[in-house]
Amino acid sequence: xxxxxxxxxxxxxxxxxxxxxxxxxxxxxxxxxxxxxxxxxxxxxxxxxxxxxxxxxxxxxxxxxxxxxxxxxxxxxxxxxxxxxxxxxxxxxxxxxxxxxxxxxxxxxxxxxxxxxxxxxxxxxxxxxxxxxxxxxxxxxxxxxxxxxxxxxxxxxxxxxxxxxxxxxxxxxxxxxxxxxxxxxxxxxxxxxxxxxxxxxxxxxxxxxxxxxxxxxxxxxxxxxxxxxxxxxxxxxxxxxxxxxxxxxxxxxxxxxxxxxxxxxxxxxxxxxxxxxxxxxxxxxxxxxxxxxxxxxxxxxxxxxxxxxxxxxxxxxxxxxxxxxxxxxxxxxxxxxxxxxxxxxxxxxxxxxxxxxxxxxxxxxxxxxxxxxxxxxxxxxxxxxxxxx
Amino acid sequence: xxxxxxxxxxxxxxxxxxxxxxxxxxxxxxxxxxxxxxxxxxxxxxxxxxxxxxxxxxxxxxxxxxxxxxxxxxxxxxxxxxxxxxxxxxxxxxxxxxxxxxxxxxxxxxxxxxxxxxxxxxxxxx
Numbered sequence: 059x060x061x062x063x064x065x066x067x068x069x070x071x072x073x074x075x076x077x078x079x080x081x082x083x084x085x086x087x088x089x090x091x092x093x094x095x096x097x098x099x100x101x102x103x104x105x106x107x108x109x110x111x112x113x114x115x116x117x118x119x120x121x122x123x124x125x126x127x128x129x130x131x132x133x134x135x136x137x138x139x140x141x142x143x144x145x146x147x148x149x150x151x152x153x154x155x156x157x158x159x160x161x162x163x164x165x166x167x168x169x170x171x172x173x174x175x176x177x178x179x180x181x182x183x184x185x186x187x188x189x190x191x192x193x194x195x196x197x198x199x200x201x202x203x204x205x206x207x208x209x210x211x212x213x214x215x216x217x218x219x220x221x222x223x224x225x226x227x228x229x230x231x232x233x234x235x236x237x238x239x240x241x242x243x244x245x246x247x248x249x250x251x252x253x254x255x256x257x258x259x260x261x262x263x264x265x266x267x268x269x270x271x272x273x274x275x276x277x278x279x280x281x282x283x284x285x286x287x288x289x290x291x292x293x294x295x296x297x298x299x300x301x302x303x304x305x306x307x308x309x310x311x312x313x314x315x316x317x318x319x320x321x322x323x324x325x326x327x328x329x330x331x332x333x334x335x336x337x338x339x340x341x342x343x344x345x346x347x348x349x350x351x352x353x354x355x356x357x358x359x360x361x362x363x364x365x366x367x368x369x370x371x372x373x374x375x376x377x378x379x380x381x382x383x384x385x386x387x388x389x390x391x392x393x394x395x396x397x398x399x400x401x402x403x404x405x406x407x408x409x410x411x412x413x414x415x416x417x418x419x420x421x422x423x424x425x426x427x428x429x430x431x432x433x434x435x436x437x438x439x440x441x442x443x444x445x446x447x
Numbered sequence: 448x449x450x451x452x453x454x455x456x457x458x459x460x461x462x463x464x465x466x467x468x469x470x471x472x473x474x475x476x477x478x479x480x481x482x483x484x485x486x487x488x489x490x491x492x493x494x495x496x497x498x499x500x501x502x503x504x505x506x507x508x509x510x511x512x513x514x515x516x517x518x519x520x521x522x523x524x525x526x527x528x529x530x531x532x533x534x535x536x537x538x539x540x541x542x543x544x545x546x547x548x549x550x551x552x553x554x555x556x557x558x559x560x561x562x563x564x565x566x567x568x569x570x571x572x573x
Contacts, residue, residue: 361503362481362482362504362508364505364506365457368449368457372454382480382481401479402481438463438501439483439501440474440501440503441478
């Protein structure tokens with residue numbers, strides 16, 4: 059049986075060159091970057107090289123990169139760090155209804171601490187209307203946090219326009235770019251982004267490492283207290299192998315981005331066209347063109363996502379769904395509800411996210427098994443109209 | 448996360464479909480939770496001669512539906528009524544904890560079908 063991994067939005071395999079770059083720092087090069095002797099200095103230099111590599115990927119300066127344990131910590135640090143630092147200036151934050159839980163739940167926690175949060179709605183394609191941001195801003199607003207590209211439906215938000223509005227009003231702009239970094243070009247200078255979260259394991263780097271870009275001069279408080287690492291914004295001995303791996307992954311992403319993006323876009327469109335033309339009662343979730351190169355998200359009417367995932371798994375295909383069963387709660391994905399899907403249709407969602415190792419044969423294989431799997435589940439469903447069964 | 452028995456019933460569900468002119472039909476669940484189970488019965492001489500199901504839902508929802516049909520086919524109505532959701536889960540070798548509430552409704556669907564059958568009996572005798 060063929061094995062096809064189509065869940066690159068969940069995590070990616072470490073690139074062989076990334077692994078190679080990390081190995082010395084797990085064994086021989088054991089120094090603590092804060093130590094003064096040679097292996098410590100060597101580790102420090104490796105961390106600084108990685109910092110420059112990550113900065114280059116988003117056109118930031120090396121000293122604007124703070125290494126964290128991943129995207130979630132970066133999001134927490136951005137929101138809570140800024141809110142804590144600026145709570146005397148105002149207590150209003152604007153975000154959206156389709157944020158990753160790392161932002162959404164942090165915003166909800168800030169609400170419990172007395173901040174007011176506005177959650178901007180999205181249109182049926184998942185796009186945020188910049189006019190609504192303009193209208194939501196108040197003199198109390200201290201921060202705007204909008205996801206760069208959605209992790210479920212892949213829609214790429216108009217970050218340039220949104221960040222420009224925030225800048226015009228003197229409000230800090232953060233973006234969770236965990237899914238976008240490495241897949242689409244990002245220039246924090248050109249886009250007027252003040253804070254940006256990214257993660258290693260989404261770009262063929264290791265798990266457990268990420269970074270927050272913090273524009274120079276930004277007033278932000280750390281989440282934890284400890285040593286003076288990462289400009290005191292993230293105390294604790296650096297995860298040197300992870301940082302080195304993230305740096306290498308960022309370097310490779312920068313060099314390979316045009317080729318990766320073109321390859322993924324071609325496969326994605328082939329997959330989307332193939333599914334829409336071979337299966338009835340299916341809808342594409344997310345914007346048709348303003349979407350991440352590797353993201354396809356469908357809803358199959360009359361069936362439920364977990365049973366679809368189990369069936370695909372039995373056929374060797376790894377995928378993801380926004381159904382309640384897979385979200386770990388009783389409700390389907392908040393993103394699918396925000397774009398206006400009914401519960402039934404949201405439960406029947408399937409996310410297929412392509413990566414650099416995928417090829418046309420992988421997509422052909424999916425297209426060869428998916429119609430039968432959907433058909434089998436529909437034949438079992440009481441929701442399927444009689445003439446379709 | 449699922450036992451082999453659950454996966455067997457999920458991949459090879461028994462008694463899928465709908466009975467023509469059934470003696471009783473029951474449906475439970477709702478699309479908000481993502482589980483809907485429909486059972487139809489043919490009852491002869493107080494025994495479940497045939498039972499079929501249709502289910503919209505996760506692997507556990509489909510497997511429990513299939514297991515219920517297997518457990519009660521040929522049984523008396525009273526025996527079928529004695530079956531509960533916990534027993535269905537046990538017959539499958541257990542279900543993941545979070546599935547015990549949301550997806551383990553197949554016995555309820557069976558009971559609803561039997562209630563419909565009894566209702567029809569009462570109406571027919573009037």
